Amino acid sequence: MTAAHVTLCFLLRNDAEGEHVLLGTKKTGFGSGKVVGVGGHVEPGETAVEAAVREVMEEINVVVRAADLVQAGTVDFIFPARPEWNMATTVYLTRTWIGEPSESDEIAPDWYPVARLPVERMWADAEHWLPAMIAGQRIAVQVDLAPDNQSVASVYTVAWSGS
Numbered sequence: 001m002t003a004a005h006v007t008l009c010f011l012l013r014n015d016a017e018g019e020h021v022l023l024g025t026k027k028t029g030f031g032s033g034k035v036v037g038v039g040g041h042v043e044p045g046e047t048a049v050e051a052a053v054r055e056v057m058e059e060i061n062v063v064v065r066a067a068d069l070v071q072a073g074t075v076d077f078i079f080p081a082r083p084e085w086n087m088a089t090t091v092y093l094t095r096t097w098i099g100e101p102s103e104s105d106e107i108a109p110d111w112y113p114v115a116r117l118p119v120e121r122m123w124a125d126a127e128h129w130l131p132a133m134i135a136g137q138r139i140a141v142q143v144d145l146a147p148d149n150q151s152v153a154s155v156y157t158v159a160w161s162g163s
């Protein structure tokens with residue numbers, strides 16, 4: 001698969017009201033208007049974890065350290081009708097950061113209960129892989145989008161081997 005390499009980084013917070021994940025309303029670019037994870041393209045010369053650290057700072061003004069990011073696995077998004085949109089995503093989770101998430105030009109962040117994700121405002125595929133990763137599964141996922149580039153045609157999940 002020819003695909004852009006991107007990252008997603010999910011901040012997690014467990015409190016009296018249960019497990020919460022930081023998502024954000026995307027204000028610009030790909031997926032504008034959707035509730036998405038924090039992340040973006042891995043730039044030339046960067047590792048995936050370095051890109052995640054940079055994107056978290058740029059998008060929600062929070063410092064995360066590479067050593068505090070736990071890789072949950074990978075998700076390949078395949079858009080058969082628009083192969084130029086294909087993305088190979090490295091997904092990280094973290095419970096440790098510095099600062100309070102705040103809005104940027106790209107993302108308006110908010111905490112969401114993991115048990116009640118705003119699925120109607122997210123990419124349709126997200127509910128097939130995000131709760132599993134947050135629950136601790138380490139998985140490699142392939143999402144095939146439908147010809148409308150929005151609906152899910154199929155989702156394949158295997159154990160992520162760690163490479």
Ligand SMILES: Nc1[nH]c(=O)nc2c1ncn2[C@H]1C[C@H](O)[C@@H](COP(=O)(O)OP(=O)(O)OP(=O)(O)O)O1
Pocket residue numbers: 006007008028029030031036037038039040041077087089123124125126143
């Ligand atoms: N089907 C899908 N489901 C999902 O949950 N996230 C998806 C997705 N397809 C793409 N994404 C995410 C992965 C990646 O973090 C993001 C797209 O990358 P970017 O935010 O970097 O794109 P933009 O074009 O807005 O920004 P630039 O990188 O500045 O060009 O969308």
